[in-house]
Every structure is written in structure tokens, then in C-alpha cells.
Amino acid sequence: xxxxxxxxxxxxxxxxxxxxxxxxxxxxVLLVExxxxxxxxxxxxxxxxxxxSYGNAAIRALTLASRPFFDVPPDGFAQYPLLSLRGCLHIxxxxxxxxxxxxxxxxxxxxxxxAAISPDRAWTLCxxxxxxxVAGAALEPDAADIDVAALHDGYLRSAKAHGGVLHLNAEVIxxxxxxxxxxxxxxxxxxxxxxxxxNAAGAWADVVATRAGVEGIGLRPLRRTVIILDPPPGLEIAxxxxxxxxxxxxxxxxxxxxxxxSPADETPSEPCDAMPEEMxxxxxxxxxxxxxxxxxxxxxxxxxGLRSFVADRTPVIGFDPAAPGFFWFAGQGGYGIQTAxxxxxxxxxxxxxxxxxxxxxxxxVSAAPFAAERLRP
Numbered sequence: 561x562x563x564x565x566x567x568x569x570x571x572x573x574x575x576x577x578x579x580x581x582x583x584x585x586x587x588x589v590l591l592v593e594x595x596x597x598x599x600x601x602x603x604x605x606x607x608x609x610x611x612x613s614y615g616n617a618a619i620r621a622l623t624l625a626s627r628p629f630f631d632v633p634p635d636g637f638a639q640y641p642l643l644s645l646r647g648c649l650h651i652x653x654x655x656x657x658x659x660x661x662x663x664x665x666x667x668x669x670x671x672x673x674x675a676a677i678s679p680d681r682a683w684t685l686c687x688x689x690x691x692x693x694v695a696g697a698a699l700e701p702d703a704a705d706i707d708v709a710a711l712h713d714g715y716l717r718s719a720k721a722h723g724g725v726l727h728l729n730a731e732v733i734x735x736x737x738x739x740x741x742x743x744x745x746x747x748x749x750x751x752x753x754x755x756x757x758x759n760a761a762g763a764w765a766d767v768v769a770t771r772a773g774v775e776g777i778g779l780r781p782l783r784r785t786v787i788i789l790d791p792p793p794g795l796e797i798a799x800x801x802x803x804x805x806x807x808x809x810x811x812x813x814x815x816x817x818x819x820x821x822s823p824a825d826e827t828p829s830e831p832c833d834a835m836p837e838e839m840x841x842x843x844x845x846x847x848x849x850x851x852x853x854x855x856x857x858x859x860x861x862x863x864x865g866l867r868s869f870v871a872d873r874t875p876v877i878g879f880d881p882a883a884p885g886f887f888w889f890a891g892q893g894g895y896g897i898q899t900a901x902x903x904x905x906x907x908x909x910x911x912x913x914x915x916x917x918x919x920x921x922x923x924x925v926s927a928a929p930f931a932a933e934r935l936r937p
Contacts, residue, residue, distance in 0.1 A: 568754035572598035576760035582908035584722035594731035613667035618929040620670040622899040625923035629901035647801035648703035656806040735772035763831040765890035782826040785840040834864040877930035
């Protein structure tokens with residue numbers, strides 16, 4: 561490519577697509593993806609829940625700041641609503657009551673709507689729960705299912721509409737800096753030039769940094785398993801909430817007439833096309849059956865994805881302090897979908913050298929918790 565871009569965004573999953581859409585309003589953008597289609601990995605394997613109680617305080621602020629976009633996206637962004645109210649039911653055994661109380665306390669401190677409810681009320685909301693298992697519960701009524709495909713597609717179309725260029729089958733094998741620009745070399749021998757390189761490569765973000773001669777951020781890809789099960793015969797589950805264990809040892813929710821469930825595993829992995837392990841599937845079934853009266857005769861489908869975290873489990877959004885023009889947009893962990901709108905606005909502002917937008921600061925979002933400097937000695 562002979563064209564020089566203002567920004568080259570590496571990775572066209574939810575992170576890269578959302579940021580490219582926002583950056584395309586600030587300058588010329590090249591969005592590069594090593595696969596033959598965007599969103600092949602983590603983006604397409606999410607549990608797809610918007611839950612403002614999920615994550616630490618910085619994550620909760622980003623999630624709450626994302627809600628206005630989800631509720632009222634830009635004209636033409638999506639054909640149908642991005643959110644469908646689901647509710648999240650937090651459940652606890654007797655030994656987990658302290659964890660449940662902490663979840664309620666921390667969520668309320670961030671302005672999240674959540675309240676303790678009785679075990680009887682929990683059973684009414686989810687009749688498959690075993691009455692002798694649930695000692696306490698809390699309901700988060702604003703939790704919602706996210707149409708991940710519509711969100712991702714909306715961002716890709718928005719980036720294109722504002723002049724962004726998507727380059728597929730484009731694995732970046734080397735990056736070199738010189739003269740105030742970055743040169744990206746692809747596996748097919750072609751090159752691209754950009755003033756700013758954005759590392760939004762998900763589980764491969766530290767790999768990309770190494771190829772650029774930049775110190776990594778200690779990213780840890782963690783495998784998570786998801787399975788699809790048949791619900792109990794004759795039980796209507798469409799309106800059932802997302803059910804989450806107080807220690808996040810499992811969760812399940814309705815999914816197209818069946819149940820989507822996970823043991824919430826976090827198994828360290830190399831960056832790869834993750835596959836589920838039989839042991840994790842068995843653990844998931846066992847945990848679900850302890851909490852719910854459900855006979856599992858077969859697992860209809862299973863898959864796995866990688867959730868990537870740094871040490872403090874907060875995303876890294878900002879320029880690298882030792883590599884001018886190298887911008888991090890990585891470490892979203894399991895929060896990348898529900899925080900995408902606000903994270904992209906934050907990232908675009910910082911990458912363009914602008915202050916944090918007022919709509920984000922009003923929700924308690926600032927740049928400092930996400931800065932790359934916090935991870936350096």
C-alpha cells in the first residue's frame with residue numbers, strides 16, 4: 561500500500577472495529593485483520609451479556625458509560641435494538657453470602673441498580689434452581705442480552721462509511737519505526753505506513769508488541785468454555801434471567817430455546833484458536849446440576865474462547881511510554897463487548913491527543929486507570 565494512514569489498527573474484533581469506527585472521525589484509518597473475516601475468535605464466542613455490576617470499578621464505569629450508546633445507537637447503526645432486557649440473578653450458597661454482599665455493596669457504590677431478594681423470589685424467577693442450594697440472591701434488573709453480531713457489524717460499517725479501509729488476510733509480521741511513522745510488513749510481503757499503530761490484537765497483543773520491538777504488558781490469555789444444553793422438559797425458559805454464581809464458578813442463561821452454560825473457567829493458554837476440553841465440559845455440567853434440577857443427557861454444542869487480562873484485570877488503553885506512536889487497546893478480558901462503546905470513545909480521544917469526552921467523565925471514566933504506564937516498573 562502506498563497510502564500513508566493516520567492510524568493503523570491491528571485486529572478487527574470488537575476492540576479494533578469499535579476503535580476504528582471512532583478513529584475514522586479523527587483521521588484516515590487502516591484496519592488490519594490476520595483472518596479472512598473479522599471477529600473469528602473471542603468476539604464471536606461471547607456470552608453476550610451487558611451487566612454493569614461485572615468487573616472492577618474502572619470496568620463498571622466504562623459499562624455504565626456505554627449504556628446510552630446501546631440504548632440509542634447512531635442513526636443507521638443497527639436495524640434492531642442492540643440490547644434485550646434479561647436481568648441477572650446472582651445466587652449464593654450459605655458459604656457464599658459474604659461474596660454476595662460484597663457484590664451488592666460494590667455495585668451500588670458504582671450506581672448500579674441491584675437489590676437482595678429472597679431465595680423464594682429467586683426460585684420464582686428461575687424454577688429450575690434447587691431450593692436447598694440457594695441461601696441468598698440478588699437481582700440486577702438492567703442486565704441485558706447484547707446482539708454482538710449487530711454491534712460488531714455496525715462498527716465495521718461505520719468505519720467504512722467514514723473512510724476506513726479494512727485489510728483482511730493481513731498478518732503483521734514486523735513493525736518498524738522511523739521518521740515519525742510506523743511501517744507494517746505483512747506476511748504476503750506488502751507494507752503499510754501509519755503515524756500511529758493501535759495494538760488491538762486481543763490475545764495476540766503481546767505478540768504484536770514483540771514484533772514491534774515494544775515491551776509487552778504481561779497479557780495472559782485465559783480459556784473459557786461454553787456449552788449448550790436442553791432445558792428441563794416442559795419448562796418455559798425464554799423470560800428466565802442470566803444466573804450467575806456468587807463466586808463466578810458458573811453461569812447459565814436462555815439461548816434460542818436452550819441453555820447456554822459455562823464453568824467460568826480461566827485456564828492459561830497460548831494465543832490460539834481455542835478449543836474446549838472434555839474435563840471443562842464435565843465440570844460445567846456438574847456445577848450446573850448441583851445448582852439446578854436439570855438432567856443432562858447430551859451436550860448439544862460446545863466451544864471455547866480466550867479472555868485476555870493483565871495483572872490488575874483492567875484494560876490497557878493509551879500510548880506506550882517508551883514507544884512513540886504505539887497505542888495499546890488490549891486486555892479487555894471478559895468485558896470487551898459490554899464496554900465497547902465507551903472504551904472506543906476513550907481510546908479514540910487519547911489516540912488523537914484529545915481530552916476524555918465529557919460524556920465519559922460524567923460516568924466516572926478517566927484515562928489514568930487504563931494507562932500503560934501503570935504496568936511498567
